[in-house]
Amino acid sequence: MSKVDKIQFLEVLENEVEQHLKIAIHTFQNLNEAVLLQTPNDGGWSIAQCFEHLNSYGLYYLPQIKNGLDNHAKHSLSDSFKSTWLGTYFTKMMLPSNTKKYKAFKGHIPPVNLHAHAVLAAFIEQQETLLSYLKQARNVDLDKIRIPISITKWVRLKLGDTFQFIIAHDSRHIQQAQRVLAEIGNYQKMS
Template sequence: MPTFNSQTLLQQLQGDVSSLLNVLHTRIMPQPHAALLSQPAPGGWSVIQCLDHLNSYGLYYLPQLEAALGKGEQLGLPAKPAFKSGWFGNYFTNMMQPRPDGALKSKMNAPKGHRPVPQPAAAQVLDEFAAQQQRLLQLLQRAGQTDIGRLRVPTSLTRLIKLSAGDTFRFLIAHEQRHMLQALRALLAATGNNHTAVSMQHLADV
């Protein structure tokens, strides 16, 4: 399993989240809600549905991460210079992480509890997503002060599988990147543009 410099990894993840917020504020929020609620094809998710799906994961994982970091702070667990990914954590992250060209390594159906409704409240979803990303940035900053390899977080699939806090951050942010690219494709389709030419570069150069 890969080993990372802990601080470098956390800084990279903070940069990834900041890029997602930049996409939200510069590409998505200026658009009319009608475009954001437009589905690219029957059964396809709109921009707002993609973000609503991500919000449902944030509602579970952000409190879990906060509790784990709080435990590390309470126990006085010092940060370690190196973080080694676990088997499950690395597998889930790689499964979610889009390729550089935006292609997905695997397709999957969203669990029942994380499927968005057909017409979510656009303003509420946008505000919630922005707030969750700010909270995620704060948690990443706190994570630099404790042992992200030792602290454990139960997955939303089953509490029997627990990931390290470091892998939970990696998985959660890779999942966000995956669906933000999906949201950008839906937006391009809604505005009459080529919705297939979306790569990871679109999450960096906005």
């Protein structure tokens, strides 16, 4: 992958996170708890489970990102970012355009019984935190800071790759939640 302008790269990611916030607040936040907890007919996750899955990743990655940002002083500043092949691979796996299904890793499988509104509130808070970290990242070298991935601490992605992966993963499951909402709405109309 070729080098990209760091500020433009971060602005694209910030816009995606802002879109995620908008969808969470305007589409899901004020839905009835029963709707948020209703599982689709195919036996997949409820809307609340989709967001709880994302929250589990946020609980891992946000502190890792904060740590990387807090300890950035030893890194020289760069105006560009270049993704690694592994970062690109993980991001492409998570893009909503990739229709292949993946099994959630242990520790990231959401329970059925959830307090749905608390789950949405936690997601919104995590997205606001992620947005603040993206803004802080303008002042660090995205190539030098390495973040251990959640499935094995031995593999570390560049901070820029970590941002891309998390945001693609968020998009994937927000779209899943939107499909569940559409299915529930269509099912209720037929009843």
